Amino acid sequence: MNSRAANSSAVNSAPKNSAPKTKACAVCGKPQVERFRPFCSRRCADVDLHRWLSGAYALPATEEEDAVAGPP
Numbered sequence: 001m002n003s004r005a006a007n008s009s010a011v012n013s014a015p016k017n018s019a020p021k022t023k024a025c026a027v028c029g030k031p032q033v034e035r036f037r038p039f040c041s042r043r044c045a046d047v048d049l050h051r052w053l054s055g056a057y058a059l060p061a062t063e064e065e066d067a068v069a070g071p072p
Helices: 003-012 042-054 065-069
Strands: none
Touching: none
């Protein structure tokens, strides 16, 4: 067995995901910081708050004619 094959088998036997992964910031994608979770900073938290308050996260509503007309 050559040294190259020995090294590749050693690399493949290493445990995957040995370090805990941190989730990404909900706004910019950087790693979250526990203090501002689910964001990475106060700035990203404020950006998200602004989006909520300005209506950027609002779901579009469509009224159905049957629901508006009421019972016959």
